[in-house]
Amino acid sequence: MSAASIVEEGTVQSTVPDPASAAAGDPGLRVLAVAGVAGVALILSGMLVSGYIPAPGAAWSPERIQEFYAGAATQRRLGIFLMILGTPLFGALVAGMSRVLVLGGGNRGGWANLQTVVGGCGTVLLVLFAMVLAVAAYRPERDAEITQALHDLGWYFAFISAVPFVIQALAIAWVVLRSGVLPRQFGWANLSVAILLLPGAAMLFFHTGPVAYDGLLTFWVPLTDFGLWMLLLAWGMWVSADRDAVAGERR
Amino acid sequence: MSAPVVTRPSATVSEGAGTARRVPGEPGVWLLVLLDMSVFAVLFVAFLLDRRNEPEAFAAGQADLTLVLGLVNTLVLVTSSALVAGVVRRSRAGVGGTERLLLGSLACGVVFGVLKVVEWAHLLDKGVEPDTGTYSMWFFVLTGLHLVHLLIGSLGLVTLLVIGRRDAHREVAADRRALVEVVATYWHMVDLLWLVIFPLVYLGAS
Numbered sequence: 001m002s003a004a005s006i007v008e009e010g011t012v013q014s015t016v017p018d019p020a021s022a023a024a025g026d027p028g029l030r031v032l033a034v035a036g037v038a039g040v041a042l043i044l045s046g047m048l049v050s051g052y053i054p055a056p057g058a059a060w061s062p063e064r065i066q067e068f069y070a071g072a073a074t075q076r077r078l079g080i081f082l083m084i085l086g087t088p089l090f091g092a093l094v095a096g097m098s099r100v101l102v103l104g105g106g107n108r109g110g111w112a113n114l115q116t117v118v119g120g121c122g123t124v125l126l127v128l129f130a131m132v133l134a135v136a137a138y139r140p141e142r143d144a145e146i147t148q149a150l151h152d153l154g155w156y157f158a159f160i161s162a163v164p165f166v167i168q169a170l171a172i173a174w175v176v177l178r179s180g181v182l183p184r185q186f187g188w189a190n191l192s193v194a195i196l197l198l199p200g201a202a203m204l205f206f207h208t209g210p211v212a213y214d215g216l217l218t219f220w221v222p223l224t225d226f227g228l229w230m231l232l233l234a235w236g237m238w239v240s241a242d243r244d245a246v247a248g249e250r251r
Numbered sequence: 252m253s254a255p256v257v258t259r260p261s262a263t264v265s266e267g268a269g270t271a272r273r274v275p276g277e278p279g280v281w282l283l284v285l286l287d288m289s290v291f292a293v294l295f296v297a298f299l300l301d302r303r304n305e306p307e308a309f310a311a312g313q314a315d316l317t318l319v320l321g322l323v324n325t326l327v328l329v330t331s332s333a334l335v336a337g338v339v340r341r342s343r344a345g346v347g348g349t350e351r352l353l354l355g356s357l358a359c360g361v362v363f364g365v366l367k368v369v370e371w372a373h374l375l376d377k378g379v380e381p382d383t384g385t386y387s388m389w390f391f392v393l394t395g396l397h398l399v400h401l402l403i404g405s406l407g408l409v410t411l412l413v414i415g416r417r418d419a420h421r422e423v424a425a426d427r428r429a430l431v432e433v434v435a436t437y438w439h440m441v442d443l444l445w446l447v448i449f450p451l452v453y454l455g456a457s
Contacts, residue, residue, distance in 0.1 A: 188279025192286050195403070199396055205381040209388040210294060217392075221290060 032096035033237040035089050040230040042086025043126075050079025050133075053223070055214035056151065059207045062144035065151050069140035080134045087126035093230060094119030096237040097172060103243050104181020115171040118164040129158035155213050159222060162200035169194040169229065182236050189232055196225045276433035284440050287400070291444055294396075298389050298451060305385055312386025313453065315379050320370050321453040324363050325445065331359030332442040335435045338411070342431040349431075353412050356438070360405040367398055393448050397441070404441045407434035 047053050056068055069076060094116060101112035132154035136147055169190040176187035199217040210216040274281065302309045334356040338349045371394075374380075374387070381391040411434055414427065 184277065185279055185282070188277075188282055191279075192283045195283065195287060195400075196290065198399060202392075202395060205391065206388060207382055209385070209392060210297060211388075211392050216293065216297070217290070217396075 027241075029096050029099060029237040029241040032092040032099075033234040033241070035092035036096070036230055036234040036237070039086045039089025039092065040227050040234075042082050042089070044227060046079045046082030046084075046086060046130075047223075048079070049082060050076040050137075052079070052133075055155070055219045057214050058203070058212035060148075062148040065148040066140060066144035069137050069147055069151075073137065073140060076137050077134070080130060080137055083130040084127075084134060087130045088123065090126050090230065091120070091123040093233045093237070094123060094168075097233055100181060100237055100240045101172065101175045101179075103240060104175065104179035106175030106179045106181055111171050111175045115168050115175070118167045118171070121164045122161070122168060125157050125161040125164065129154055132157060152213075156203075159200050159213055159218055160203055162197045162222065165226070166194045166197050169197070172233075182240065186232070186236055190229075193225055193229045193232075197222050276429055276436050280433045280436050284436060288440065288444070291396075291447075294393065295447060295451065298393065301385050301389065302455060308384055309386045309455070312379075312384060312390065313455070315374060315377060316390070316453055317370060317373065318453055320366050321449050324366050325449050327359045327363050327366075328442045328445050331356040331363075332439055334359070335408075335438045339431055339435045342428050350412065350415055353408055353415065357405060357408045357412070360401055360408065363401060364398060364405075367394060370394075390452055393452060397444055397448055400441045400444065404434070404438045407437055410434070 044053075051068070051072065056065060060068075097119070098112050098116045101107065101115060106112050132150055136150035136154060140147060173187040173190035173194070176182050176190065177184060199211060200222045202211050203213045203215070203218040206212045206215070208215075211218050213219060334352045338352045338356070341347070341349050341352070371391070374390075379387050381388055411431060414430070418427065
């Protein structure tokens with residue numbers, strides 16, 4: 001019997017290796033979980049260093065945006081560099097969660113695959129967020145309107161792109177609530193993440209207020225929500241590591 | 252090949268001395284409701300602060316609204332909540348007849364959504380857009396967010412209808428009853444939010 005069929009059906013064999021010893025020999029998911037935590041730390045510290053917390057205002061003039069990038073340019077570039085290092089690490093959480101969901105037999109109907117695909121899209125959007133902001137910071141002496149357009153584009157990659165992350169959180173919640181691969185509260189927390197991220201997609205219509213891209217619903221709530229979500233996913237992978245190691249031993 | 256059996260944790264709160272109170276639905280949905288309502292609470296406070304700073308602009312913005320539409324929508328949502336409460340009662344009693352109640356509450360949700368879109372279209376025709384001013388920004392943010400929540404709740408009602416039809420000839424399982432309570436809890440939250448939004452947005456400045 002293949003390991004895949006074992007985990008798909010959720011059957012338990014009498015010859016199961018000792019989980020503790022198996023986990024000790026194979027760090028497995030825990031490496032990905034740590035990578036995810038490192039990703040949160042790098043993204044948030046990068047945003048702080050580059051002056052993106054609090055966010056530049058959606059109603060700022062092109063000249064003000066240009067001044068923002070021209071002032072303390074090296075510090076901003078250093079922060080963006082940290083973000084460039086951190087954003088791809090979201091992929092570690094996507095890969096690890098896919099493994100966790102499959103361990104629970106959660107790929108019935110393709111839900112674990114959905115999590116992987118939209119999580120992959122989300123990872124690309126996060127990387128583009130950091131890269132486009134890097135371009136904005138690279139030549140702040142250019143025409144102010146071009147710098148503003150690049151800044152808007154970078155910000156949009158991260159904050160209007162709520163929908164893939166919402167679908168990802170919903171897919172995780174669906175599998176967890178149906179399979180019990182993780183505690184039910186984990187599934188509910190993912191549903192909460194999805195609902196709190198969703199309003200970010202409305203920032204297109206506003207330049208001021210809570211839904212402008214520096215607002216409560218499109219910046220502060222999603223930023224907090226997303227950071228805590230990454231830690232939550234890392235925790236889910238950490239506590240599933242023993243089961244993953246056992247499945248690996250069977251193989 | 253059967254799927255692994257998932258047991259739902261007992262959703263009870265101990266009250267000591269051998270008595271226990273059951274949490275409607277399950278604890279997770281209350282976490283979601285708490286977080287969601289906390290965000291709305293912050294928005295309500297911010298709305299009130301802006302209204303205090305710009306009372307004339309808010310009164311002028313409010314004059315563009317059609318109060319009757321807001322009032323009808325309030326009655327529609329309260330009716331839908333009553334129907335959903337009926338679904339919960341029947342589900343707990345283990346008796347049938349929930350489908351008509353669910354269809355009724357879903358119809359109320361559709362009426363609410365259609366009236367809201369009509370109201371938005373009317374405002375946009377008059378040149379009132381989300382970016383026109385502080386009041387219009389708040390109007391579209393609060394009613395838009397609420398409409399998204401209504402759509403999510405409607406999806407929950409549709410789910411109950413589908414499951415109800417699938418399980419029409421089976422005994423209703425405890426998990427199904429919990430799901431009814433989860434959807435009802437969310438729906439009542441949507442209703443409650445509107446009961447705050449309506450006076451704030453339609454009546455507050457006058």
